Amino acid sequence: MRGTLSDRMGAAVLMAPLLLFLILAYAWPFLGVVKWSFTLPTPGLGQYHALLTDELVQSVFIRTLRIAAIVTLVSVTAAYAITVVWVRGSPVQRVLAEFCILVPFWISVLTRAFGWVALLSNRGLINTWLQSIGFISEPLTLVRNEFGVIVGMSHFLIPFAVFPLASAMRSLDERVLLAARGLGSSRMRTFWTVFVPMTRSGIIGSAMITFVFSLGFFVTPAILGGGRSVMIAELIYLRIFQSPDWGLGAAISVVLVVFVGALMALLFRYVKPKQLV
Amino acid sequence: MQQPGRAAEIKANGIGKSFGSFRALDNLSLDIGRGEFLTLLGPSGSGKTTFLMILAGFVQPSEGKLFSDGVDITNRPAEQRAAGMVFQGYALFPHMSVEQNIAFPLKVRKKSAAEIKTRVGEMVERVGLKGHEKKLPAQLSGGQQQRVALARALVFGPGVLLLDEPFSALDKSLRGQMQAEMKRLHQETGTTFVFVTHDQSEALALSSRVAIFNHGKLLQVGRPDEVYDRPANRFVAEFLGEINMLPVKGVRPADNGATGLCEDRAVNMRCKAEAIKGDAILAIRPEDMSIAPEASVNQNGIAATAVASTYLGAATKLDLTTRQGAKVTVSVPNEVAAAALSKGNSVWLTWPAEKGFLLPDGGQ
Numbered sequence: 001m002r003g004t005l006s007d008r009m010g011a012a013v014l015m016a017p018l019l020l021f022l023i024l025a026y027a028w029p030f031l032g033v034v035k036w037s038f039t040l041p042t043p044g045l046g047q048y049h050a051l052l053t054d055e056l057v058q059s060v061f062i063r064t065l066r067i068a069a070i071v072t073l074v075s076v077t078a079a080y081a082i083t084v085v086w087v088r089g090s091p092v093q094r095v096l097a098e099f100c101i102l103v104p105f106w107i108s109v110l111t112r113a114f115g116w117v118a119l120l121s122n123r124g125l126i127n128t129w130l131q132s133i134g135f136i137s138e139p140l141t142l143v144r145n146e147f148g149v150i151v152g153m154s155h156f157l158i159p160f161a162v163f164p165l166a167s168a169m170r171s172l173d174e175r176v177l178l179a180a181r182g183l184g185s186s187r188m189r190t191f192w193t194v195f196v197p198m199t200r201s202g203i204i205g206s207a208m209i210t211f212v213f214s215l216g217f218f219v220t221p222a223i224l225g226g227g228r229s230v231m232i233a234e235l236i237y238l239r240i241f242q243s244p245d246w247g248l249g250a251a252i253s254v255v256l257v258v259f260v261g262a263l264m265a266l267l268f269r270y271v272k273p274k275q276l277v
Numbered sequence: 278m279q280q281p282g283r284a285a286e287i288k289a290n291g292i293g294k295s296f297g298s299f300r301a302l303d304n305l306s307l308d309i310g311r312g313e314f315l316t317l318l319g320p321s322g323s324g325k326t327t328f329l330m331i332l333a334g335f336v337q338p339s340e341g342k343l344f345s346d347g348v349d350i351t352n353r354p355a356e357q358r359a360a361g362m363v364f365q366g367y368a369l370f371p372h373m374s375v376e377q378n379i380a381f382p383l384k385v386r387k388k389s390a391a392e393i394k395t396r397v398g399e400m401v402e403r404v405g406l407k408g409h410e411k412k413l414p415a416q417l418s419g420g421q422q423q424r425v426a427l428a429r430a431l432v433f434g435p436g437v438l439l440l441d442e443p444f445s446a447l448d449k450s451l452r453g454q455m456q457a458e459m460k461r462l463h464q465e466t467g468t469t470f471v472f473v474t475h476d477q478s479e480a481l482a483l484s485s486r487v488a489i490f491n492h493g494k495l496l497q498v499g500r501p502d503e504v505y506d507r508p509a510n511r512f513v514a515e516f517l518g519e520i521n522m523l524p525v526k527g528v529r530p531a532d533n534g535a536t537g538l539c540e541d542r543a544v545n546m547r548c549k550a551e552a553i554k555g556d557a558i559l560a561i562r563p564e565d566m567s568i569a570p571e572a573s574v575n576q577n578g579i580a581a582t583a584v585a586s587t588y589l590g591a592a593t594k595l596d597l598t599t600r601q602g603a604k605v606t607v608s609v610p611n612e613v614a615a616a617a618l619s620k621g622n623s624v625w626l627t628w629p630a631e632k633g634f635l636l637p638d639g640g641q
């Protein structure tokens with residue numbers, strides 16, 4: 001996007017307060033965290049060395065990556081289906097889809113996590129129902145494990161995954177789809193060989209956003225994981241507020257931020273920011 | 278690659294299309310012959326694209342029936358009609374290379390890899406895209422994209438090729454070149470072509486027949502010379518090119534044609550006057566009129582004064598006003614125009630009886 005000089009100046013003036021806020025509220029304190037990671041309890045690279053050798057930290061990192069990957073797959077797939085209905089459905093379907101996308105934004109993340117506990121716990125709705133129809137005799141463990149975390153996080157992230165997809169689908173030239181059908185391609189084939197590849201930038205953007213969000217998730221895994229499926233953010237919290245091991249907590253934070261930063265850089269190499277909204 | 282006789286014959290019977298209360302097409306009946314090059318010509322918004330979309334099966338008509346080779350295809354979905362279509366703006370698959378775009382309809386038809394390779398190769402050659410096979414559409418010029426669209430629409434040997442203003446985005450010189458190639462492709466493939474344009478010279482140059490649209494109605498269908506020389510009404514006459522309109526009074530049949538009074542002078546027409554009696558409009562193309570110092574009694578003529586001229590290179594366009602104030606334009610050799618203008622006083626405009634034709638008075 002290239003604008004005139006005054007356009008760009010205007011944009012800069014409007015962006016300035018936001019930038020200032022980000023620096024004061026995030027960048028500045030984060031520098032403090034970086035400092036801790038190199039100085040606590042003693043100056044040096046000790047905490048980074050510990051991070052590389054500590055098996056607990058490593059298993060949490062791997063679990064976090066695994067959960068983030070699964071959640072991304074689930075969320076983007078579900079969001080894709082919802083977005084197709086939202087962008088290309090009949091007027092009634094569109095309204096319904098829009099409702100489903102927007103309502104979750106009005107309910108707090110805490111409420112939603114406890115809602116899932118109520119649904120998934122041993123004596124929750126799902127288990128009681130499955131038992132009452134005689135499908136199972138013992139309750140299934142649906143919560144306080146990775147499964148519960150994945151369900152809760154996907155539910156939270158699907159609406160966010162919708163927007164890059166919607167933007168890609170809206171900018172798609174309808175005539176290309178007609179052309180495919182006119183050349184003899186069935187609706188199914190047109191969907192898989194033309195529609196999906198043409199919304200590729202939306203899929204990448206949507207997946208990146210979901211993945212990056214998942215890496216830093218705190219509340220949902222803490223509640224639905226029940227301490228048994230700890231993710232990286234919860235580990236940082238535990239190191240700083242419970243064990244007090246500020247240096248290690250800080251070092252984990254720094255690694256997480258660097259990793260997310262690298263992912264974002266990758267994202268913007270493939271997708272223009274305006275394709276994400 | 279195209280088996281002769283596979284070209285489709287299409288019959289549209291009373292086709293109508295409404296969008297809400299808006300009539301986009303009204304009671305349209307048209308026979309499209311096997312292997313013909315039919316042009317749909319009309320101003321923007323006249324319903325050409327809508328009709329093409331109905332032919333392709335993308336739009337369902339509100340009324341009427343459509344037949345292909347005698348079979349009712351009104352309710353047949355687009356993917357089963359096997360019409361080749363070139364869209365306005367080409368609608369290429371942006372994520373596929375030139376080769377993959379052209380191979381798409383063959384892959385859909387589950388042709389063998391070997392057959393796809395030969396047919397795509399032939400088609401690439403035929404439309405002059407050799408060396409560009411691996412490029413993406415975004416890496417091609419407008420003219421090249423146009424060729425990919427044509428190749429993709431023709432490669433599976435469709436019974437009919439539908440083209441929606443394929444040249445409107447090209448510059449003038451490229452357009453001329455593409456028109457010539459289009460004619461060649463039509464002859465080579467033998468397929469029925471239905472070609473949409475709003476450019477009358479393109480329509481006259483390319484087609485075996487022209488169908489003229491206005492406000493969702495089909496006004497006239499005929500060979501280019503028929504519609505140009507004998508337009509059915511004033512709209513067609515004016516849309517196909519510049520034309521002079523002179524009021525004539527007391528039109529009645531006469532020996533091999535009709536006769537009437539134009540600015541108090543008897544004029545003769547070769548066309549029949551059965552349908553038109555009394556007052557009418559005499560229409561004459563600018564290039565059919567000449568300038569003379571005198572007109573003999575049995576010659577068609579009208580006195581006029583030259584008022585302005587436009588030099589066009591090969592000829593000059595001369596604007597004149599008749600005694601009763603009608604405006605006339607003629608296209609004459611440059612020196613004739615100069616002479617007429619310098620004299621300042623009245624000259625005679627003459628035309629052969631077979632060149633003028635009658636239109637209903639004030640009629641559309």
Ligand SMILES: Nc1ncnc2c1ncn2[C@@H]1O[C@H](COP(=O)(O)OP(=O)(O)O)[C@@H](O)[C@H]1O
Nearest residue numbers: 296299301319320321322323324325326327328
């Ligand atoms: N899907 C549609 N909904 C409403 N009106 C339409 C639709 N498609 C075409 N029209 C209207 O029908 C008329 C004819 O359109 P079109 O066939 O595209 O004309 P042309 O191709 O001759 O320019 C236009 O007035 C257009 O606005």
Ligand SMILES: [Mg+2]
Nearest residue numbers: 322325326327
């Ligand atoms: Mg059109």
